Amino acid sequence: MENKIQEFLERVRGAKSIAIMGHKNPDGDSLCSVLALAHLIEENFGVSPVCMYDGNIPENLSEVPLRTRIKYFERVDLSEVYDLAIVMDYGNPVHIGGPRPVVDNAKFVVEIDHHKNENPIGQLCINDDTAAATAVIVYRIMRAGGLMMDSRTADLLALAIFTDTGNFKFVRNGDALRIMADLVDAGVNIRNLIELMNNKPRKAVQLEARTAANAEFFYHGRLALATIQKKDYKYLDGRGETVLSLLGQISGVEYVVLLKEQKPEQIGISIRSRKKPIDKIAVALGGGGHERAAGAIVRDTMENVRARVLELFKGE
Numbered sequence: 388m389e390n391k392i393q394e395f396l397e398r399v400r401g402a403k404s405i406a407i408m409g410h411k412n413p414d415g416d417s418l419c420s421v422l423a424l425a426h427l428i429e430e431n432f433g434v435s436p437v438c439m440y441d442g443n444i445p446e447n448l449s450e451v452p453l454r455t456r457i458k459y460f461e462r463v464d465l466s467e468v469y470d471l472a473i474v475m476d477y478g479n480p481v482h483i484g485g486p487r488p489v490v491d492n493a494k495f496v497v498e499i500d501h502h503k504n505e506n507p508i509g510q511l512c513i514n515d516d517t518a519a520a521t522a523v524i525v526y527r528i529m530r531a532g533g534l535m536m537d538s539r540t541a542d543l544l545a546l547a548i549f550t551d552t553g554n555f556k557f558v559r560n561g562d563a564l565r566i567m568a569d570l571v572d573a574g575v576n577i578r579n580l581i582e583l584m585n586n587k588p589r590k591a592v593q594l595e596a597r598t599a600a601n602a603e604f605f606y607h608g609r610l611a612l613a614t615i616q617k618k619d620y621k622y623l624d625g626r627g628e629t630v631l632s633l634l635g636q637i638s639g640v641e642y643v644v645l646l647k648e649q650k651p652e653q654i655g656i657s658i659r660s661r662k663k664p665i666d667k668i669a670v671a672l673g674g675g676g677h678e679r680a681a682g683a684i685v686r687d688t689m690e691n692v693r694a695r696v697l698e699l700f701k702g703e
């Protein structure tokens with residue numbers, strides 16, 4: 388890891404043009420890790436990376452520091468050949484989406500990720516699937532390189548870690564907490580960051596509340612299943628974390644599934660588990676993720692996907 392970080396710093400030092408991207412429909416870690424790394428590079432190396440994304444950035448992340456620094460991929464020149472393309476927090480090449488040509492055209496590709504990834508696309512891979520967030524790896528790069536961290540970088544790293552660990556619920560060791568402690572000592576105010584994310588449209592919160600209220604329960608109340616129909620999907624902000632978290636608070640519920648009809652015959656699936664690993668269920672559905680937080684996108688009707696999910700949970 389240390390050697391890879393040193394090679395990365397050398398690559399950045401030698402690059403005149405840099406592009407950075409995360410995964411499609413960025414979450415807090417994807418968005419804030421991209422912005423933090425871009426800002427670190429700009430402040431410490433004097434090169435201003437071009438940041439791009441595909442999909443939608445949730446409204447609750449619209450006020451994060453340097454938000455305007457990242458551009459929708461259709462607003463950047465995808466034919467430009469960058470010295471360095473950095474792909475972060477992406478997990479699987481299909482999740483890169485629109486910015487993909489930038490990766491294919493770049494002279495050198497680096498990936499920085501904490502997802503399990505069978506087919507890495509980087510020529511240099513700074514991957515660690517034990518890291519609680521991609522931002523944890525960014526933090527390590529920053530410290531190993533002796534890079535200057537200002538308050539915006541600190542806030543971005545804290546936001547990424549806080550959101551990706553589900554407010555520290557998913558940490559498996561103390562690293563993320565030690566890093567957060569350091570960021571707080573550097574001036575991060577966690578309460579202010581939470582307030583900054585309380586920024587959803589009213590319709591989004593009301594949809595989440597309604598979706599949770601209409602959830603169904605199976606297998607002696609161990610599985611909670613909620614659905615969002617196409618007509619409501621446009622109001623959903625992000626992945627519906629609040630629905631997942633609300634249903635997961637119910638006594639006896641071990642698994643929570645949220646089915647989202649993104650388009651006719653395209654269902655986004657989010658799965659959460661309170662105990663046992665469920666990433667294998669997401670994999671069986673053609674997706675992936677972490678042991679207790681995973682997902683998939685299935686091209687089929689809501690009815691069929693619902694039946695398949697219920698079948699997969701039968702043995703659990």
Ligand SMILES: [Mn+2]
Binds near residue numbers: 417520
């Ligand atoms: Mn992540």
